[in-house]
Amino acid sequence: MSMPAGLAHTPEPPYYAVIFTSRRTAGDHGYDALSRRMVELSAGRDGFLGLETVRGADGVGITVSYWRDEAAILAWKRDPEHQLAQRGGRATWYDAYEIRIARVERAYGFARGA
Amino acid sequence: MSMPAGLAHTPEPPYYAVIFTSRRTAGDHGYDALSRRMVELSAGRDGFLGLETVRGADGVGITVSYWRDEAAILAWKRDPEHQLAQRGGRATWYDAYEIRIARVERAYGFARGA
Numbered sequence: 764m765s766m767p768a769g770l771a772h773t774p775e776p777p778y779y780a781v782i783f784t785s786r787r788t789a790g791d792h793g794y795d796a797l798s799r800r801m802v803e804l805s806a807g808r809d810g811f812l813g814l815e816t817v818r819g820a821d822g823v824g825i826t827v828s829y830w831r832d833e834a835a836i837l838a839w840k841r842d843p844e845h846q847l848a849q850r851g852g853r854a855t856w857y858d859a860y861e862i863r864i865a866r867v868e869r870a871y872g873f874a875r876g877a
Numbered sequence: 878m879s880m881p882a883g884l885a886h887t888p889e890p891p892y893y894a895v896i897f898t899s900r901r902t903a904g905d906h907g908y909d910a911l912s913r914r915m916v917e918l919s920a921g922r923d924g925f926l927g928l929e930t931v932r933g934a935d936g937v938g939i940t941v942s943y944w945r946d947e948a949a950i951l952a953w954k955r956d957p958e959h960q961l962a963q964r965g966g967r968a969t970w971y972d973a974y975e976i977r978i979a980r981v982e983r984a985y986g987f988a989r990g991a
Contacts, residue, residue: 769937770898770975780979782894782941784884784929788989815898817939819931823883825939827896853987861884861986865894865979872975873967875902 771813776867779830785860787822810835885927890981893944899974901936908970924949
């Protein structure tokens with residue numbers, strides 16, 4: 764599975780968002796493959812609604828994943844393979860990160876020609 | 878003012894997030910200057926708490942701005958200069974976008990060496 768490009772198609776609110784903002788360390792050190800694997804794993808979980816991810820040339824990235832409820836978020840956080848990746852993130856891949864869990868209350872969009 | 882790079886330093890939750898995911902059209906057409914101006918304007922508003930913004934080489938971008946409450950978000954949405962920019966976004970700069978307003982309930986982070 765390749766990394767999803769573009770905008771997530773989510774249902775009507777309410778649902779939950781995990782806003783994950785990070786600054787990478789230098790070098791890959793297996794990060795690219797691991798992050799693809801985490802996207803693949805999360806997308807297969809019960810309660811997963813979508814994901815949007817962007818990383819800039821300066822190493823700062825934002826990944827927002829969308830979930831049906833907080834229980835689905837917690838279950839994904841506790842997934843053993845994900846926990847191993849979280850440890851790798853602190854040991855190697857991230858200089859800093861911030862995770863915010865938020866309840867999406869309203870949403871609207873625009874699409875050219877739609 | 879230059880575009881902020883990196884992670885926003887926000888207070889303890891609860892507060893609000895506006896998750897703005899977009900896909901740009903080709904070419905600049907004044908977008909870069911306008912987006913810098915919008916960051917500058919929003920950062921000066923009452924209730925603004927911080928902003929994180931990343932755009933990838935594929936034209937997909939995520940900007941998350943943080944706000945004290947929904948009233949501050951609505952006031953910024955109605956700002957005349959911002960409204961002009963919103964019209965420009967639909968007319969010229971964006972192929973598609975999605976805006977999600979969410980209440981941040983929990984947050985935690987990591988910083989190397991902290």
